Amino acid sequence: MQILDGHVVLVTGGGSGLGLGVARHCLSEGAELAILEYDPAKVIALKEEFGDQVLVCQGDVRSVEDLQACRTAITDRYGRLTALIGAQGIFDGMVPLADTPIDRIDALFDEVFSVNVKGYILTARIFHDLLASERGAIVLTCSTAAYAADGGGLFYTASKGAVRSVVSQLAFEFAPEIRVNAVAPSGIANSQLRGPAALGMENSKQSDIPKETFRAGFRTTALMDLPTPEDYGVLFAYLASRHNAIMTGQTVVADQGMLNRAVISSIGTGGTPAVS
Template sequence: MQMLEGHVVLVTGGGSGLGLGVARHCLSEGAELAILEYDPTKGLALKEEFGDRVLVCQGDVRSVEDLQACRAAIIDRFGRLTALIGAQGIFDGMVPLTETPVDRIDALFDEVFSINVKGYILTARVFADLLREERGAIVLTCSTAAYAADGGGLFYTASKGAVRSLTNQLGFELAPHIRVNAVAPSGIANSQLRGPAALGMENSKQSDIPKETFSEGFQATALMGLPTPEEYGPLYAYLASRHNAIMTGQTVLADQGVLNRAVISAAGTGGIPASH
């Protein structure tokens, strides 16, 4: 039996990067699938790839109207919803606070938090009744940046810390009818997270970093290789599925061992000689 057979799954931010990889995996596991994507160009690409197998909705997770339109389309097509996977996100360019223009902070904060945090809150609110009827699941996307510094800039890191706390609280509030968990990825090959428009970085993506440079930097602290978006899929699928009957309010670290080591060897010091 496939992991998501009999499940109807919505992936928000499923048009590229992590979200697309997770969506592809959910489909391969037997899910009936809907994708909410903000970028119309990515939406067209989704329709070309999946055809009629997937319901593609164009909309913004920051818009209640768009979310309600997506909800109506899901009801019309499937009549129900079993799992919501939140995969949308925006990066902050890793600009240090002291180098961030003071007059841009309000706009930067609002942009990052509205997508990375408020989008999850609104989506959970709009779809909670459908998920409750199915005794379903919500799976959000956190980050190792919520656990340690230097996984992003201040605004991205703070937003992912908020997602971690949001997962705790939603798990509490929606129990026992809806399971709420999150995945905290570390590096992702070909990440499509874009930069903030508030800093004029809306046309830049994490994947613009040369692959060799990004991979070498990641390997300096990771214990395993740089995963593809699709390789995160099984973890999301399990948490979204009814096979998960024991976990809620938890954030699962999926960090390739990044947080499982100190930095002595990574710094090239060779360690401390044994005493005699």
């Protein structure tokens, strides 16, 4: 038996990067799948890849109207929803606050928080009753940036800290009918997180960074290879499934051991410690 047999799963932001990898994994685990994607070009690509096997909706997680239209499409096709996986996100370009133009701060804050936080809150509200009737699950995407500095700029980091708090509060409010958890990845190979339009970076993506340069930023991890989006799929799928009967209010840190070390040394490489 596959872990998501009998589950109807919605993945928001499932058109590329982490979301697409998670969606593919959920489908391979037997889920009946719906994807909500903002970018029209990605919607076309999803329909070409999955055909009629997957319900693909175009919409913006910041729009109540779009989310309600997606809900209607899901109930029309499947009649129910077992799990919601939130995978949409936007980066902030890692621009330090001191270098951020003062006249751009309002727009930058609103853009990052509306996608990374408000989108999850609206989605949870609109799909709450469907998930409750299935005794289902919500799984959101956090980040190791919520636990340690330099995983993003101030606005991205603050938004991911907010996601941790959203998970804690919704797990309390939605219990016992709905389990609410999150996964906090660190590096993701071929990450498609785009930059903010507020800083003129809407056409840049993390995947534009040369692979070795990006990998060098994670040189302190115990497991050196950058995971693919599909590698993270197993965590999202388990938390979304009914096999998870005990975890709620938790954010699972999936960091390849990065936060396990507070000090860089040569221990484990045959050398002597850099500090004593």
